[in-house]
Amino acid sequence: MILKLSWRNVWRNKLRSLVIIIAVAFGIAAAVFAGALTNGLIDQKMRIAIESQTAHIQMHNSAFQENMDIRHSLPDADFFSEQFAGRDDIKSWSGRIVSTAMLNTANGTTGMKLLGIEPEIEKKVSAVSEMIIDGAYFEGARRNPIVISQRAATKLQVRLRSKIVITMQDIDGEIVGAAFRVVGIFKTPSAMFDEGHAFVKQSDMAKLLNSDKIHEVAILLKDIDRVPETVAELRESAPENVEVLAFTEVLPELAAINDSGWISNLILLIIILLALAFGIINTMLMAIFERIREIGVLMAVGMQKLRVFSMITIETIFLAMIGGVIGMIIGDIILRIVSRNGIDLSAFAEGMAEFGVETIVYPSIDTKFYLLVTLMVVLTAIFSSMFPAIKALRLKPNEAVRHK
Amino acid sequence: MSIISIKNLSKTYNPDTIPVHALRGVDLTIDAGEFTAIVGPSGSGKTTLLNMIGGIDSPTTGEVIIDRQNITALSAGELIRFRRDHIGFVFQDYSLLPVLTARENVEFVMQLQGKAQSECDQRVDELLTAVGLRERDNERPGKLSGGQQQRVAVARALAPKPRFVLADEPTANLDSRSTSDLLDIMNRLNQDEGITFIFSTHDQRVIDRARRVVVVEDGVIKEDTVVA
Numbered sequence: 001m002i003l004k005l006s007w008r009n010v011w012r013n014k015l016r017s018l019v020i021i022i023a024v025a026f027g028i029a030a031a032v033f034a035g036a037l038t039n040g041l042i043d044q045k046m047r048i049a050i051e052s053q054t055a056h057i058q059m060h061n062s063a064f065q066e067n068m069d070i071r072h073s074l075p076d077a078d079f080f081s082e083q084f085a086g087r088d089d090i091k092s093w094s095g096r097i098v099s100t101a102m103l104n105t106a107n108g109t110t111g112m113k114l115l116g117i118e119p120e121i122e123k124k125v126s127a128v129s130e131m132i133i134d135g136a137y138f139e140g141a142r143r144n145p146i147v148i149s150q151r152a153a154t155k156l157q158v159r160l161r162s163k164i165v166i167t168m169q170d171i172d173g174e175i176v177g178a179a180f181r182v183v184g185i186f187k188t189p190s191a192m193f194d195e196g197h198a199f200v201k202q203s204d205m206a207k208l209l210n211s212d213k214i215h216e217v218a219i220l221l222k223d224i225d226r227v228p229e230t231v232a233e234l235r236e237s238a239p240e241n242v243e244v245l246a247f248t249e250v251l252p253e254l255a256a257i258n259d260s261g262w263i264s265n266l267i268l269l270i271i272i273l274l275a276l277a278f279g280i281i282n283t284m285l286m287a288i289f290e291r292i293r294e295i296g297v298l299m300a301v302g303m304q305k306l307r308v309f310s311m312i313t314i315e316t317i318f319l320a321m322i323g324g325v326i327g328m329i330i331g332d333i334i335l336r337i338v339s340r341n342g343i344d345l346s347a348f349a350e351g352m353a354e355f356g357v358e359t360i361v362y363p364s365i366d367t368k369f370y371l372l373v374t375l376m377v378v379l380t381a382i383f384s385s386m387f388p389a390i391k392a393l394r395l396k397p398n399e400a401v402r403h404k
Numbered sequence: 405m406s407i408i409s410i411k412n413l414s415k416t417y418n419p420d421t422i423p424v425h426a427l428r429g430v431d432l433t434i435d436a437g438e439f440t441a442i443v444g445p446s447g448s449g450k451t452t453l454l455n456m457i458g459g460i461d462s463p464t465t466g467e468v469i470i471d472r473q474n475i476t477a478l479s480a481g482e483l484i485r486f487r488r489d490h491i492g493f494v495f496q497d498y499s500l501l502p503v504l505t506a507r508e509n510v511e512f513v514m515q516l517q518g519k520a521q522s523e524c525d526q527r528v529d530e531l532l533t534a535v536g537l538r539e540r541d542n543e544r545p546g547k548l549s550g551g552q553q554q555r556v557a558v559a560r561a562l563a564p565k566p567r568f569v570l571a572d573e574p575t576a577n578l579d580s581r582s583t584s585d586l587l588d589i590m591n592r593l594n595q596d597e598g599i600t601f602i603f604s605t606h607d608q609r610v611i612d613r614a615r616r617v618v619v620v621e622d623g624v625i626k627e628d629t630v631v632a
Binding site: 001004005008009011012293294297298299300301302303304305307396397398401 | 455458460461480481484485487488489493495499501502503504508512513515516517560564
């Protein structure tokens with residue numbers, strides 16, 4: 001009966017209720033859209049980082065990450081082939097020789113992380129091969145081909161078929177160098193990645209370093225949600241000096257960005273709901289003041305104060321939830337429409353590249369966010385109902401029943 | 405057998421500023437099955453007396469004893485439960501819940517008592533039949549005339565099977581025909597089912613039908629007449 005009474009009370013003054021329902025709906029729709037945009041940016045940032053840089057999991061010698069000393073290598077690739085055999089969670093993996101190197105041309109010099117890869121294997125782990133904007137991915141040069149980013153090419157003032165001299169320390173600590181020829185120029189959405197990475201063939205790099213030991217194993221899983229379990233399992237079976245890192249550990253800023261995205265969505269939601277709460281309080285106060293006599297009668301005929309309180313709280317929850325649900329539906333419809341072609345933010349291209357994302361953003365939202373919105377709307381309604389409900393409870397039946 | 409016993413009841417409003425003595429040492433006993441009108445001019449204290457009997461106002465001094473229960477000693481929560489289970493109220497302006505149908509208004513207090521739906525349905529059918537509104541049970545109060553609304557209010561007051569019904573100026577907003585119909589219904593319920601009715605009124609039509617008339621003036625009982 002309390003539910004029925006509360007529901008019907010919502011519709012006593014349709015116009016007043018609709019005004020606040022519409023306000024809540026628009027507020028929630030805006031929160032859903034803003035949240036989806038943030039999520040879209042973060043998802044894209046993570047996807048790009050995984051595709052071009054980290055894969056899902058990386059394995060290194062425990063001492064390697066500290067100073068990238070190439071003497072801290074991993075076991076042979078055959079060891080990992082055996083380790084990963086029969087695992088159906090691993091989609092593909094690639095062993096990499098990694099070293100810091102200086103890239104020199106007649107017009108410039110820059111320091112980079114140089115990755116020695118087997119192109120056909122690396123293609124299955126990294127999407128850099130699909131981001132070639134000039135030339136090809138290790139095709140067209142028989143000896144010492146190198147693939148560099150557009151940013152590096154600009155900095156070194158080179159183009160396809162230009163020569164770059166690479167110098168680095170070999171396994172014995174001697175400075176060694178060789179000339180490489182640019183066969184491909186790539187451009188990922190991440191300016192930071194582009195400025196710091198170049199790719200050569202593993203055999204060429206092994207020859208230069210005088211060592212064919214790999215330093216990094218990048219693993220791509222079939223399902224990103226499996227990362228924590230696979231990491232745990234690989235840690236169990238890995239040799240003592242081998243560390244297994246999830247992509248969020250390789251690039252801790254990814255985890256931080258993901259968390260901060262949630263926090264910023266939550267803060268935005270709280271701000272919107274706080275503003276709406278005052279509208280809800282106002283609406284409910286007006287409703288209570290109009291019904292002083294009726295509430296007095298309810299108490300006179302035996303309605304306990306807790307039930308009066310519940311009636312007002314449930315009424316407020318109905319009011320807020322109707323708006324909340326409509327808002328989520330509107331937000332979801334807008335997202336579905338916008339997600340087809342994405343939102344073009346090319347006006348902010350430079351900033352987007354610095355953040356490491358493309359200029360077309362596809363807003364995305366998951367069930368968790370809708371659950372959060374629902375919970376927050378209910379909490380806001382309960383919070384908003386407190387003041388009007390307490391006002392109602394303070395009414396004295398003998399005075400309230402005489403109220404005009 | 406008395407069901408209401410009032411002893412030395414006083415009520416003073418604004419005791420610290422400008423005291424208004426609404427009741428001054430009232431003693432009154434009401435027996436089961438009475439059809440009593442408490443009459444007096446506006447401001448005489450009759451509504452205050454009714455509120456004290458109904459437990460919706462507390463006295464400054466004195467006691468209200470209902471069925472050997474001193475209700476002035478009850479806590480606020482106990483008093484609400486006591487009113488729900490033992491006292492029926494009829495108000496001057498009907499005071500039905502506009503968002504509920506006639507049927508729902510009548511069963512509302514029974515729902516508060518936690519009665520089973522089947523019991524509620526049976527009781528509501530009986531009461532709406534008794535007040536002649538069985539056919540209009542699904543109408544909301546706004547669709548009913550004043551007289552019909554007050555009959556629903558009487559049915560609501562009787563729904564929880566109270567010890568007595570307090571009616572505050574129940575005919576004040578009704579025309580002669582509706583007043584007559586309402587009084588007929590109340591009288592019949594009183595005669596046939598022994599339900600005790602206590603009215604506060606200055607409507608002569610009610611006074612004429614009452615079998616006991618208690619006159620209150622300036623917060624004291626001036627006359628207490630049992631009509632033969």
